[in-house]
Amino acid sequence: MPTADTALPRFHQLRLILRERLKTGVYPQGLPLPGERLLAEEFGVARVTVRSALARLEEEGLVLRLRGKGTLPAAQAELPPHLKLRGGLLDNIVTMGLRTRVTVLERRLIAAPSHAAEALQLAPGTRVLKVVRVRRFKGQPIAYTEVFLPQDLAPAVEKTVLQEMPMLVALERHGVRVVSADQTLGAALADLHVAEALRVAAGVPLLRVSRVAVDDQGRPVQFLTGLYHPERYEYHMQLSRVGDATKVWIENDRPPEAAG
Structure with missing residues (x-):
């Protein structure tokens, strides 16, 4: 040990x-x-x-x-260790959303916390929409996400909509065209609330992703912080001198028998 x-x-x-x-x-x-x-x-x-x-x-x-x-x-089928999602990063994010299931834990308008206001280039205290979700793949939780959006975009992401389609798709249907994102990867420790949602022990290291999505007018339209399960999610990037598509991988993990 x-x-x-x-x-x-x-x-x-x-x-x-x-x-x-x-x-x-x-x-x-x-x-x-x-x-x-x-x-x-x-x-x-x-x-x-x-x-x-x-x-x-x-x-x-x-x-x-x-x-x-x-x-x-338990008898398990021989599956490749990871599900590979192809295409550019933003396309991969949408594709992953389509291949997973989401539960909305919180959706409400609040005064923007300082870090969210800064990311969305809003005045401190401006009203924003806060959305907290848990994303599952084959019954297993893989991600806990906290998202902030400008208040005027709230009608695009009703709770029922978020449970049916990825948020970026919902925004696109509302007329918002996301063309780029600034993303930072790091690490965080699971607090009690996140640990319960991801079914891990409190204090377990998690992959932390912070992302600001920008539309074709140069406006920040989404600020996301995601905490990802350390054994069910892997971020894989291919690097070259001329550049290449960024890949997102999800581990193929059998869900518990009781999962729906």
């Missing part, structure tokens, strides 16, 4: 190790994993830690826990 000073809880460390063993075939199909006691002894943790790790793997659909038979690797 990693050293105790890591930011990840021990059950999550163990989950990651067991997850890797399952994916690489260390635990073969049809045979049970070692029991809780043996795993606890191997990794020097309490049985309750092992139990928590196995419960999370079961939620992911990676194992089946059967009474009297132990914990078995």
Whole structure:
């Protein structure tokens, strides 16, 4: 096991190790994993830690826990490790939106926080629309996003519309033509609210994306901050001297059995 000073809880460390063993075939199909006691002894943790790790793997659909038979690797189809979305970056964002499902957690008009006002080039305190969403791929949460838009664009992104189409498509149908975006990648730690939405432990490192979309008139029309699941989302870019399309990849991960 990693050293105790890591930011990840021990059950999550163990989950990651067991997850890797399952994916690489260390635990073969049809045979049970070692029991809780043996795993606890191997990794020097309490049985309750092992139990928590196995419960999370079961939620992911990676194992089946059967009474009297132990914990078995779940049968999974051989799929490519990532779903490749082709085209330019903005096209990829739209395509990803079409291939995923979104739940709107919050949609309301508020006085713009200072960082949102600055990004949208508005006066501090100007009314803006705030939208918070969780995006899922095959039942699994992959992203938690907080978006701010100028107030006049609110009619374009009603809650029912956002659950049916990507926000950029909704804006385009409203007559807004997004032609460019300024984007920054970084890292953040999952707070309790985000951790619950993404089904990760609090404090887990997440990919953080900040993006300001600009229309064909040079007006900032969308300020987005996205926090992405560390194991289900990968950002892949191809670089060359002459430039090339930026790619977005989503990990193909089996949803939990209970997911709809």
